[in-house]
Amino acid sequence: VFARGGAAEQVNDRAWLQAMLDVEAALARARALDGRIPEADAATIAAACQAERFDIAALGAQGMSTGNPVLAMVKALRATLPERVADHVHRGATSQDILDTAAMLVAKRALEPIAADASGAAKACAQLAERHRETPMLGRTLLQQALPVTFGLKAAGWLAGIESARSDLLATAERALAVQLGGAVGTAAAFGDDGVSLVAGLAHELDLAEPALPWHAERGRVAGIASALSLLAGALAKPARDVTLLAQGEVGEVRERPVDGGGGSSTMPHKRNPVAAVAVLACAGRAPGLAATLHAAMVQEHERAAGAWQSEWETLSDLLRVVGSAAAGAREMLERLEVDGERMRSNLRAAGDLVMAESVVRALAGQLGWWPAQELVRAAACRAATAGGTLREALLQTPEVRAVLAGPELDAALEPECYLGAARAFVDRALACYRPAGSWSERTQ
Amino acid sequence: VFARGGAAEQVNDRAWLQAMLDVEAALARARALDGRIPEADAATIAAACQAERFDIAALGAQGMSTGNPVLAMVKALRATLPERVADHVHRGATSQDILDTAAMLVAKRALEPIAADASGAAKACAQLAERHRETPMLGRTLLQQALPVTFGLKAAGWLAGIESARSDLLATAERALAVQLGGAVGTAAAFGDDGVSLVAGLAHELDLAEPALPWHAERGRVAGIASALSLLAGALAKPARDVTLLAQGEVGEVRERPVDGGGGSSTMPHKRNPVAAVAVLACAGRAPGLAATLHAAMVQEHERAAGAWQSEWETLSDLLRVVGSAAAGAREMLERLEVDGERMRSNLRAAGDLVMAESVVRALAGQLGWWPAQELVRAAACRAATAGGTLREALLQTPEVRAVLAGPELDAALEPECYLGAARAFVDRALACYRPAGSWSERTQ
Amino acid sequence: VFARGGAAEQVNDRAWLQAMLDVEAALARARALDGRIPEADAATIAAACQAERFDIAALGAQGMSTGNPVLAMVKALRATLPERVADHVHRGATSQDILDTAAMLVAKRALEPIAADASGAAKACAQLAERHRETPMLGRTLLQQALPVTFGLKAAGWLAGIESARSDLLATAERALAVQLGGAVGTAAAFGDDGVSLVAGLAHELDLAEPALPWHAERGRVAGIASALSLLAGALAKPARDVTLLAQGEVGEVRERPVDGGGGSSTMPHKRNPVAAVAVLACAGRAPGLAATLHAAMVQEHERAAGAWQSEWETLSDLLRVVGSAAAGAREMLERLEVDGERMRSNLRAAGDLVMAESVVRALAGQLGWWPAQELVRAAACRAATAGGTLREALLQTPEVRAVLAGPELDAALEPECYLGAARAFVDRALACYRPAGSWSERTQ
Amino acid sequence: VFARGGAAEQVNDRAWLQAMLDVEAALARARALDGRIPEADAATIAAACQAERFDIAALGAQGMSTGNPVLAMVKALRATLPERVADHVHRGATSQDILDTAAMLVAKRALEPIAADASGAAKACAQLAERHRETPMLGRTLLQQALPVTFGLKAAGWLAGIESARSDLLATAERALAVQLGGAVGTAAAFGDDGVSLVAGLAHELDLAEPALPWHAERGRVAGIASALSLLAGALAKPARDVTLLAQGEVGEVRERPVDGGGGSSTMPHKRNPVAAVAVLACAGRAPGLAATLHAAMVQEHERAAGAWQSEWETLSDLLRVVGSAAAGAREMLERLEVDGERMRSNLRAAGDLVMAESVVRALAGQLGWWPAQELVRAAACRAATAGGTLREALLQTPEVRAVLAGPELDAALEPECYLGAARAFVDRALACYRPAGSWSERTQ
Secondary structure: OOOOOOHHHHHHHHHHHHHHHHHHHHHHEEEEEEEOOHHHHHHHHHOOOHHHHOOHHHHHHHHHHHHOOOHHHHHHHHHHHOOHHHHHOOOOOOOHHHHHHHHHHHHHHHHHHHHHHHHHHHHHHHHHHOOOOEEEEEEEEEOEEEEEEEHHHHHHHHHHHHHHHHHHHHHHHHHEOOOOOOOOOOOOOHHHHHHHHHHHHHHHHHHHEEOOOOOOOHHHHHHHHHHHHHHHHHHHHHHHHHHHHHHOOOOOOEEEEEOOOOOOOOOOOOOOOOHHHHHHHHHHHOOHHHHHHHHHOOOOEEEEOOOOOOHHHHHHHHHHHHHHHHHHHHHHHHOOOOEEEEHHHHHHHHHHHHHHHHHHHHHHHHHHHHHHHHHHHHHHHHHHHHHHHHHHHHHOOHHHHHHOOHHHHHHOOOHHOOOOOOOOHHHHHHHHHHOOOOHEEEEHH | OOOOOOOOOHHHHHHHHHHHHHHOOOOOOOOHOOOOOOHHHHHHHHHHHHHHHHOOOHHHHHHHOOOOHHHHHHHHHHHHOOOOOOOEEEOOOOOHHHHHHHHHHHHHHHEEEEEEEEHHHHHHHHHHHHHOOEEEEEEEEEEEEEEEEHHHHHHHHHHHHHHHHHHHHHHHHHHHHHHOHHHHHHHHHHHHHHHHHHHHHHHHHHEEEEEOOOOOOOOOOHHHHHHOOOOOHHHHHHHHHHHHHOOOOOOOEEEOOOOOOOOOOOOOOOOOOOHHHHHHHHHHHHHHHHHHHHOOOOOOOOOOOOOOOOOHHHHHHHHHHHHHHHHHHHHHHHHOEEEEHHHHHHHHHHOOOHHHHHHHHHHHHHOOOOHHHOOOHHHHHHHHHHOOHHHHHHHOOHHHHHHHHHHHHHHOOHHHHHOOOOHHHHHHHHHHHHHHOHHHHHHHO | OOOOOOHHOOOOHHHHHHHHHHHHHHHHHHHOOOOOOHHHHHHHHHOOOHHHOHHHHHHHHHHHHOOOOOOHHHHHHOOOOOOOOOOOOOOOHHHHHHHHHHHHHHHHHHHHHHHHHHHHHHHHHHHHHHHHOOOOOEEEEEEEEEEEEEEHHHHHHHHHHHHHHHHEEEEEEHHHHEEEEOOOOOHHHHHHHHHHHHHHHHHHHEEEEEEEEOOOOOOOHHHHHHHHHHHHHHHHHHHHHHHHHHHOOOOOEEEEEOOOOOOOOOOOOOOOOHHHHHHHHHHHHHHHHHHHHHHHOOOOOOOOOOOOOOHHHHHHHHHHHHHHHHHHHHHHHHHEEEEEEEHHHHHHHHHHHHHHHHHHHHHHHHOOOHHHHHHHHHHHHHHHHHHOOOHHHHHOEEEHHHHHHHHHHHHHHHHHHHHHOHHHHHHHHHHHHOOOOOOOOHHOO | OOOOOHHHHOOOOHHHHHHHHHHHHHHHHHHOOOOOOOOOHHHHHHOOOOOOHHOOOHHHHHHHHOOHHHHHHHHHHOOOOOOOOOOOOOOOOHHHHHHHHHHHHHHHHHHHHHHHHHHHHHHHHHHHHHHHOOOOEEEEEEEEEEEEEHHHHHHHHHHHHHHHHHHHHHHHHHOEEEEEOOHHHHOOOHHHHHHHHHHHHHHHHHHEEEEOOOOOOOHHHHHHHHHHHHHHHHHHHHHHHHHHHHOOOOOEEEOOOOOOOOOOOOOOOOOOOOHHHHHHHHHHHHHHHHHHHHHOOOOOOOOOOOOOOOOOHHHHHHHHHHHHHHHHHHHHHOOOEEOHHHHHHHHHHOOOOOHHHHHHHHHHHHHOOOHHHHHHHHHHHHHHHOOOOHHHHHHHHHHHHHHHHHHHHHHHHHHHHHHHOOHOOOOHHHHHHHOOOOOHHHOOO
């Protein structure tokens, strides 16, 4: 459930170790840029920085007594190098420099498949919105049948939510994903006069942002990424919730096209379970709690926190993983969504004409006033509901209505497909936001 | 604790009622802009839309049976108007249009004092950073004495965190605070052909953003504001946590200048409690849970949710209020912060020379190599710690050290104020971000 | 939405003030019990401890500078008393003693209507379970039509959940609601030799538990109450979620009987909104975040926390209020639930015989083996689903099936009401837990 | 950080798989108990149910398309058995029966090391409380020096919190850890008449509770365990927070005795980091968010939820793991805690006599009245604080004080060790709760 998409493998132990090694390698290269160590030495270090060469479990176990695995990793890395070269490793850095920068790399790498899957989901929504711009269906409020909408409008709403969250996530990442390099207490004193230039060099090497100052204990970057991920999860869960509801047997308006005979049940072979939608909801359900943990962890003491910092590592990994899985699941769900326009129309008809009451109010309002018309229609609707007849019959028995609306006008007012208001315009506006002039072709390829 | 600053009075029942009335008034004016109703009628409606004229408690009680207070308010508003004018009121809108747009107004109004207090807090940090650019103090990691920093660097970190969160909050508000106008199911059908233009008109009247389409069930706007507020709370709580720690009797490096004899205790007259810092921490402690509730509420059904939407109202109010209180408290704390530079220096001296070990490593590394130097210094430090002597003495008993560092060189390496690395540069960079060229004077007025 | 039931008025500012005054009064009486002050003085103090006599807003404002309102209240209380009597007030206590004990009183008083409403909701579930012990309906899993259940079984599940949460809440309250009396740092030193006996006396006066030692900074009591409240909210939300789903137009199996024409909509007069269910879901949605805040607040420093303690007050009030509102809403929903057994049966028929596949597997398994039978039935079900026919037809075309099951036996296997397994037994077991022998009559009165 | 103690290996993929296999084995044995299948077949099945024989990764991958791994596991298990025996496997059960019961087994097995470590932590607290019953130290409120307490009282508070949470957790587990067996929709229909007896048989085989009815969609059991775990985390984090504060260089009253040279720092060899305390705080920081996720997941649809159920699996595992790690870390921290009673005394002396103000108030109150005495002492304290002298001097300059208290009496009132109130009594009460008569010896072995 929690391992769909590409994010999971970017946040596992191996990925973290590789990211930490990448930081050590980049630090060596940055020092070579400054001319402080020979380029060849930096290259030797970089070549040694491959996760496969290390015993992940052993490093984790050794890390327990010092509180994090960096020291053990540095020791193991140095052991693989000639003594002279080994002396450059990690020099002047602190464990938090490595872990924080590695966390940013891990996040950056995990965000790639997440953003790609969110884009795929958005594109699928755009296609649904366009294809079903004219497909009428029941709108439902408080889970009650309400007034007609189009499926295109519903999909356009999904699109707007996902696109907004996706672009916010990328913008947040652009700002927030920065290197950390401040040494033991954030002064970078162990680098002598090189501190500021090494921060820039490390950022250059790793293609991360360069912060104005170390952020050892200022954790808005981590919490900001967490928020943006949780918002994306929420935006993806909205269509998943709708799909599970629309796929109910009694509604039957959409269903997921199964992957390889998926969606079945050990005990109920007839079922077509919305497997991807369920996975999205399961993953999205975890995001707010994980994000809240990272927000609460912003209250950090002095130059390195006693607990709050350490609580970030797994939480961030989990959040990237579950949101990645939600994005992959949503894409799968939306790309494979079978929409039954006929069933939408027939459900709309089956709902009866009571759902058109507002339309009649509107038709009457010009001559009777809005609120008097509403009162008349409400009364007719109640009579119809009580007597079991249609709203049309009840209205035709109302003299004030008959005086204003002739039969054909009333029929027009009771026609769902004539009461869709700005639905098409809203769809077009949402699509226009999604594909600014000139960008459409590339997006739809 | 939770009612400092101006936000509290922008989120109480009266403020919500006024915001709902403002939406009704603006809707009437927007219809007048379109020429659909006479301007004079719109003006009459607007004049009647004053919260003082309504019985808030009664509207709340009546709202219980319909699920929200809008219908009752509309009825009461119409009752105060001539029948012809009353007929324009709320026409075509749905309760959610009014409540959602009112929520955006409430948020906008509450954000003003919040942003102002956050600005005040940031400015106070900038002044502290500048004033204490050269004030050395102990850096502390995992609540242990570590290496020297400056108080200016600490304050610059606070500044960076608060400014980043403040500007993100304003940018989020700019994007997210939009009108809602979609009628019963988001098609705006009851407005006939006017739906799209009324959305624009309403946005113009209320100075809120115009959405591409209604967002009845796409709640990224609300959840996005919530995230940004929670991030600000976290950024404000960081200095509050530091202040409570630095104000400990055994540390004594800062204290809050009391307001009117505040900070006392019924049973302990000698205490100088960090009252504002405590209030910030108390308020900030509530933010992640409230934001998580709003994130979880993004999973909304169809065209209007059954529960998740309704859970937003109070939660958003509470979040605005507690973050507002945190911002006001942080400003108060920072503007009234008494910094004892002498005590900082004396604590730094009192920590002994063991905290300077890394500096000695650095001094030795050029000739001995970093890691061998570290090993030597570590051994000396252990001897010093065991024997109760100074690191200096232990180092002078180490032949390898004596061979490299003469007494005066060792003394220089043991001098805290000579081992501040890039602290000043980092402070300057943080201040340069805060006050771009030309903007400083206005900020400091 | 958040103010149904009686809890709201037990947690407002007035209720807190009265609770604080009650603690001061009880402390005076407890000292009179010990003979330390005249009984008449205690009575004079108790008589003055009436919230109506104080200016709540002013006390709140004065409390801002000291961090809590107790000192201001004590000053105001003393001012109303003769000097000699006034000298006994609050003597030796600390603000936290008063606030913590008041919080326990507030919780105790709010729990009464909460427990009563939860009992009412449970009783309504029990009646539904009993009445509909034999009412078949579709079971639904992953929101897909599955196999037959009874509505009685569903209601019995609701009952079990609510009863378990309700009894856990009462048991937790019994243990957790204790007086706090420890003076400034928990030694009760200002009471001289009377500390221990005063704790007992205060507990006796207020009918709260007597703790083994002060719990100034050990907050399991508060967090435990919070958990139990949140669990009750979840248990109440489960039936509310089911009611909103069963009340969908396309399902139509239950609906709320409206209160005074409630449940309507300004724009959709035909709707019968499940107003109470929505309120329950809205309130329950807030509980986990509030409880998490109180759990996070358990990490308190030394003898009184700087922030975490203060974050409890409003959070606990909000939690009591929203869970109280959820309990009242659930009771209202369940007591007024209209169950349409005919619709349940017709929906079950309309689902077709594919939902009976497992029953046929079972009928075949004796002779064919379970898994071979499942394979046969699955294949038939797929053919039926593809061809649009019934499972019965597809099975009759399967020679292996015909060889084992004659037509009437097959028909019996396809009869939903014959495949209800232990549904009745489970209902009876749930009811037996709910009403132990002899207690039924009093519960159903 | 998150893998201390024995819980981690009880919640990993292998442990889950074994638990699922254990449920299948137990189900076969329960059917043999009923005489429905031969005992030998049940034994053959049980013998095959060993996790080592299965490819965990493959089962996980296959589970993606059906939403959970049970079907794939059952297929793999059947493939290892003779066809006749294989036919008994999983017969009549549904995936949720296996997963829910396995979750309970996983929780039960993880709770063993968690409870053992919590017991160890409690025992260490009890020993500290007893040993330091007479060790005076500064009490601190709002992180300010307040009045004297004893370290024994502090440790007794830790003890009370941990013991209460531990016993609640065990009591909750006793009630909540139950088998699940209801088949596809909770009627157990596929078991024919055996449903009820199989529930009992399965409970007997697995030593789990027997529920009155299936709890497929009634999740109070899972959420209840979650709450109890989170409460334990909070109770463990309280002493961890205190230890980090007491271990500050400026305070120096406790420190962790390092394990194998742990607690060091790559850059600061002099540091003695409170590694275990930090780990406890990091782990405990995750618990409230995870528990909130499980509480929010209680709102489950119909007979099986679409998302909420599936969100439980990893969340519960994570929660068991982080609380297990917190318990192991707390035990380690408390068992290895070095308490510096001399430093506690010297810090108390160094705080000066202002902290004894309340004691003087008490000494004066008999003759002057409490509040007038407080006013006098407060004024003296202010003079002393301003002039930099002692409270004693300022009091001796106050005629009203001199009139009441002679020098030796004043000195007695200013003596911290004479103003410990009921501290010893409270310690004794806490210890008496912890070790009821007769049980002490076994606990201390």
